[in-house]
Amino acid sequence: MSNTPATVDSVARSWDLVVIGGGITGAAVFREAVRMGLRTLLLEQNDFAWGTSSRSSKMVHGGLRYLKEGKVLLTRASVKERQRLLAEVPGLVDPLGFMMPVYSDGGPSRLVMGLGLSVYSLMALEKQYISYSAGQMADLVPGLRTQNLTGGFYFKDAQVDDARLVLRLIQEGVANGGTALNYTKVQAVGRDSRGRVAAITAQDTExxxxxxxxxxxxxxxxxxxxxxxxxxxxxxxxxxxxxxxxLIFPASVFPLDRVVSFMHPADKRPVFIFPWEGTAFLGTTDVDHDHDLNTEPVLTKAEADYLMEGLDFILPGLKISVSSCIASMAGVRPVLSHGRAAASAESREHAVWDEKGLVTVTGGKLTTFRLLANDALKAARDYLPAKNLPSKSEPVFDAPKNRSSKMAPLNKTVQTRLYGRYGNQANTLVETCGPDLLAPVFSTETLWAEIDFAARHGQVRHLSDLLLRRVRVGILLADGGAACFERLEPICKSALGWNQEQWESEKAAYVKLWREAYAPPSVLFAK
Incomplete structure (x- = not known):
């Protein structure tokens, strides 16, 4: 990707395949289709990863919770994909431990959890858990509720920067010959006399x-x-x-490098608090979203109260106050509903259907994005040139061909992080920036060089694209990262060609957006 990208009125007019949607599923279909040698166009009506795919719980789950629902195949597929991603893209997908306390007054018993984790381990081909007594759990998790505690478990899973996962898939699809446009909406799908898809009409939304x-x-x-x-x-x-x-808190309030997962006392749903990028995330809710899908989803007061009730219940000794919260984040999951009353009872499995060349894929999990993409491409095969689907054993991502000598001053953890998130572009990132940019942005793990690189090469149109998705400092720092503005201004003016008026306009629009959709409860619900 670059910041002088193709535009809707300048790209080729004929394509083997058009993919609509720039979230994780669309990005995966795009990457796999390009790998097949198909002339592929990806169109996203907003920014890449604007929707669910930048607002998830950042988990690459093995799908443990689906075992109790009898979804053995879904769990097995999730475990396989998780293990593959951990091996293939360290620095983007990284191991994360879970601590799950077990209580006699709610949630699964130690026996049931132990059986489930044993099956989980068999699927991963290695033991994935450790069992602890009540006393051991209380020692390992500071502030943990001990009333009715019978023990607990540690088990393995993984986490990811969801937006960067999407962006790397798109980046590599473009590098291998595909075309991807953000802020481009499909207005209509045209059909021929037999009712088959024949064309689309698209418009740049700006x-x-x-x-x-x-x-x-x-x-x-x-x-x-x-x-x-x-x-x-x-x-x-x-x-x-x-x-x-x-809800997002500074890391200082949560003194653990792993997740604490528990059943919420109100409805027995799984909720967790976990470390991510120098912060602590508390989530998630699962409620019907009845608002316009084209507007930013926003945390409600009822959701904030629900999350804090769960936190106070499980970690009363930490005395974490909602006033410590620095940001919030809300996303909308597309679940294929069979009419169940409880939102959390709906299946997370995906579905694919074909309407004479309009192939729809929806539902599913972040972890299994490649399986969704391959199922969608299988459904589209009758309309495509004869091409073989990529082998399931073939890596999703391009391995870096070489390592730049400019990486040498950076420690190994930072190097792994950059290659995981940017692939081959990591070399360009460090080679084209000044040494002063190879420093972290305040308390985050993000380098200033990442911001500069994204502004120059990331198809950025707005400051929100840059701070909420290309990098995540907008949700990792207090006040949406306002402390960055002074240093950001010359970067944006140079990389994006903004004059003073544009910079001030973008800054004002970003601050307004952050206060209305990403701010902590103290700002969102202020009278």
Missing amino acids: TGATAGFDTKVVINATGAWAEKLGRVPESGVHIRPLRGSH
């Missing part, structure tokens, strides 16, 4: 430029928006948008 594209197949990977293009063919089934919200 400049108004419009163009038509010929294609025999469109893959609709728009998540919660999927039914805007094609209805679910199964009677009584529809896409149910569910909101999941998080």
